[in-house]
Amino acid sequence: MGEPSLRILLVDQNAARAAILEEGLREAGLRDITIVRETQGLLRRIVDLDPDVIFIDLENPHRDVLEQMFQVSRTVRRPIAMFVDQADTETIRAAIESGVGAYVVDGLRKERVKTILDTAVGHFNMFNRMRDELERVQRQLEDRKLIERAKGILMKERALSESDAYAMLRKAAMNENRRIVDIARSIVSTMGLPK
Amino acid sequence: MSGGAPAKITVGFIPLLDCACIVAALEQGFARGEGLELALVRETSWANIRDRLIIGHFDAAHLLGPMAVAATLGIGHLQVPVIAPFALGLGGNAITVSNALWQAMRKAGATLGGHPRLQGSALAQVIRARSQADARSARGEESPLTFGMVYPFSCHNYELRYWLAAVGIDPDRDVRLVVIPPPFLVDAMRAGQIDGFCVGEPWNSVAVAAGVGTIVTPTTAIWPHSPEKVLGCRASWAQENGPKLDALVRALYRAAVWCEDPANHADLAHMLAAPRYIGAPAELLHAALANALPLAPGAAPTMLTDFYVSARHHATFPWVSHAMWFHAQMIRWGQIQPAPAHAPAVRDTYRPDIYRRALAPLHVDVPAHDMKAERFFDDSVFEPAVDYDL
Numbered sequence: 100m101g102e103p104s105l106r107i108l109l110v111d112q113n114a115a116r117a118a119i120l121e122e123g124l125r126e127a128g129l130r131d132i133t134i135v136r137e138t139q140g141l142l143r144r145i146v147d148l149d150p151d152v153i154f155i156d157l158e159n160p161h162r163d164v165l166e167q168m169f170q171v172s173r174t175v176r177r178p179i180a181m182f183v184d185q186a187d188t189e190t191i192r193a194a195i196e197s198g199v200g201a202y203v204v205d206g207l208r209k210e211r212v213k214t215i216l217d218t219a220v221g222h223f224n225m226f227n228r229m230r231d232e233l234e235r236v237q238r239q240l241e242d243r244k245l246i247e248r249a250k251g252i253l254m255k256e257r258a259l260s261e262s263d264a265y266a267m268l269r270k271a272a273m274n275e276n277r278r279i280v281d282i283a284r285s286i287v288s289t290m291g292l293p294k
Numbered sequence: 295m296s297g298g299a300p301a302k303i304t305v306g307f308i309p310l311l312d313c314a315c316i317v318a319a320l321e322q323g324f325a326r327g328e329g330l331e332l333a334l335v336r337e338t339s340w341a342n343i344r345d346r347l348i349i350g351h352f353d354a355a356h357l358l359g360p361m362a363v364a365a366t367l368g369i370g371h372l373q374v375p376v377i378a379p380f381a382l383g384l385g386g387n388a389i390t391v392s393n394a395l396w397q398a399m400r401k402a403g404a405t406l407g408g409h410p411r412l413q414g415s416a417l418a419q420v421i422r423a424r425s426q427a428d429a430r431s432a433r434g435e436e437s438p439l440t441f442g443m444v445y446p447f448s449c450h451n452y453e454l455r456y457w458l459a460a461v462g463i464d465p466d467r468d469v470r471l472v473v474i475p476p477p478f479l480v481d482a483m484r485a486g487q488i489d490g491f492c493v494g495e496p497w498n499s500v501a502v503a504a505g506v507g508t509i510v511t512p513t514t515a516i517w518p519h520s521p522e523k524v525l526g527c528r529a530s531w532a533q534e535n536g537p538k539l540d541a542l543v544r545a546l547y548r549a550a551v552w553c554e555d556p557a558n559h560a561d562l563a564h565m566l567a568a569p570r571y572i573g574a575p576a577e578l579l580h581a582a583l584a585n586a587l588p589l590a591p592g593a594a595p596t597m598l599t600d601f602y603v604s605a606r607h608h609a610t611f612p613w614v615s616h617a618m619w620f621h622a623q624m625i626r627w628g629q630i631q632p633a634p635a636h637a638p639a640v641r642d643t644y645r646p647d648i649y650r651r652a653l654a655p656l657h658v659d660v661p662a663h664d665m666k667a668e669r670f671f672d673d674s675v676f677e678p679a680v681d682y683d684l
Contacts, residue, residue: 139487142472160475162339167446167473188372192349200341 105207105215106131108150110138112159116226120154123222127214142167152212153202154219162200190216197223242280249283252290300331301538306343307334307356309572310476311495311582312382312523314562315604316356317571319542319549327548328541336570339475340445347526348374353535354542356382357526360447360620365526366643367621369447369630375639377532378524378617379648380543383550384609385514386522386582386602387450388498389457391490392483395420395439396508396590406589407596410511410671414461417510421468442474442482442491449522452623453513454492460672465627483507494522495582495602496574503578505591512587512598516671519600519607521616524644532648543652550605559583608661612644615665618682625684634684 107129111117117134124132133148135141138161145153145168155162190213194201197220203212246268253264268286272279303325307313316334319325325332335351337343340358344365347355357378365376391399402423404416421439428437443450455465465471474482479491480501491497492513501507514520525546532539552558563580566572572579581587582602586595603609621640624630646664653660668676676682 157342158338160338160477162341163445163475164473166341188349191345191372195342195345195349195351200345 104131105129105151105211106148107133107215108145108148108153109134110136110141110153110155110159110161110165112136112138113156116156116223119226119229120219120222123218123225124215127218129215138164141165151204151207152215155200155202156223157195157198157200165200165202168202190220193220194223198227199223242283245280245283245287249286252286256290298329300326300329301541302331302333303353303538303542304333304335304351305354305356306337306346306352308337308340308343308476309574310356310386310523311566311572311579311602312386312604313356313571314553314566314583315382315546315549315610316525317566318553318562319545321565322549322552324545324548324552325542328545330538330541330545332545340448344371347376347528348372350528350531353531354525354527354539356523358445358448359521359524359616360449360452360624361445362524362526362643363617363620363624363640364447364629366529366639367624367630367636369624375529375643376526377529377643377645377648378526378612379532379539379645379652380525380546381521381610381612381616382523382525382546383602383604384519384521384607385512385600386494387453387492387513387520388495388587388601389454389490389492389510389513390483390498390501390507391510392486392488392507393505393591395489396510399510404510406508406593408511410457410516411461413510414457414463417458418462421463425468438468438470439489440470440472440487442472442479442488442493444476444493445473446629447620447624449513449520449620450492450494452620452627453516453520455623455627456670457511457513457516460670460674480504480506495587496572496578499578499582499587500574502588502591502593503575508591509587509589512601514598514601518669518671519603519609521613524612529642532645539648540652543649544656547605547610547653547656547658550610553583554603554605556584608659610649611661612646612649613661613664613666614641614644614646615668615676615678617641617644618665618678619668619676622676622682632684637682637684 107124109117109120121132121134135144141161141164155165199219201216249268250261250264253259253267254261268279268282271282305316307316320332320334343355344361346352362376362378365374398420399416402416402419404413441454443454458465476493476497479493479497482488483501484506498509502509553562559580563576563583566579567574567576581595585598585601587598588595617640625632650660665678
């Protein structure tokens, strides 16, 4: 590309998300990437690393520490700002909605910054979808376990076969207009109590 | 608002004592009474609050007063006009130092609950002694005292700087000021990373209760009836949602009056202590609401007059002189260059006109003027008509 490689700092306490973004940035040809999980002494580290672009996840309360660098400061060599161009509103919106805050030193070529930001936003969104999917699968698994336990209780207490126990759950759910898993949960929690 | 389904308003907040009026507006039904359905969203940083307010995730937010001015002027960020039609109380901040620094300050004449001038001159002596020791040491290495505060555009930053400068300490040269989010301040002090901090409650009391720090002074002793958070919203949202905003201002006003009644403090403290709101011990919150704080580990509570005020003294009125003082501090500390063109924008950030319009149906006593003289502990007066001369 003939341009000097940009130094990128990623502040993220979530190791999986950081890894996904790092991979994405490397694919985009960026090599100088530092990941910081420990937020102690963050400002000092940023001063030492002197990055061109900083990403921080929005769940991180230390984001306000970065904002200190907006000020005229003796400690930071180059001014860093989130975005200063009014045209960036949509980019900011996309970044915030994906869960990432981005800070860029003044004077970087705009198209170049945009490419990097788009990569980050894309990978944060990818991570969000993966996390949602994982949560969905986990919930399904837990629901299934609950139903199995409720079936077991019914089979033991009422001497039912497995299919009859399930039919009983399903009938109760239909009658009460609730989900099978909710019926199962109330059975498990009631039976879990000491008699 | 009348008739039809309740109008939904999403409000972001940070877990600090002065989110009380917002929480009470929801929990005590004041919002519902005005035909509003409040959705409260707890946030982790002021930067998130600002960004989510600006891009429209929040209709309104618990906001540091100076942030409204900074957003309107576009300092370090997008320029988006944000307005403050309502103040979320007065005071509530204090300056706390580590036990080690307090011992040194005591030897230099500071007393528990002492006047900010006395405490400040003790601190100045400690700093002079340290720099002389540094100069004598072979390494000659600088080790300035480090103070934490919560955000560059905050009353905490400006109050701390005002106090330091007034007692002869240069906030940029003689000490180091760092931003640390409130929930981490006490740990940072315990770990020796900072020697002091300026923050809102309950975090000063948390440091005292943990045996980690001593409260040097409430900032209301530095600037009596000093402002703190405001309700902030985009100017464009306010323009398009006048009746909704007015209803919100009325609900918050009623909540502020309710919050101030000592008969309600126990309930309010309990409400705010919930993890979904502040998540701090109810007894610490109650002490701050009652303006009676232990200043040092093991000390009996000290009554601090008007330490945190939610309604009386026109605590909810958005004084334009507050916005002007904040802007003057931004200039004083090099956050922005002075520009006469900024003055009207700064004045228009605080909106007493909306406050008056919204509260008209309640027939309550509302200040007739938009500005007042602001008086400080060092006998100086900020007279907006004279001292806000760009």
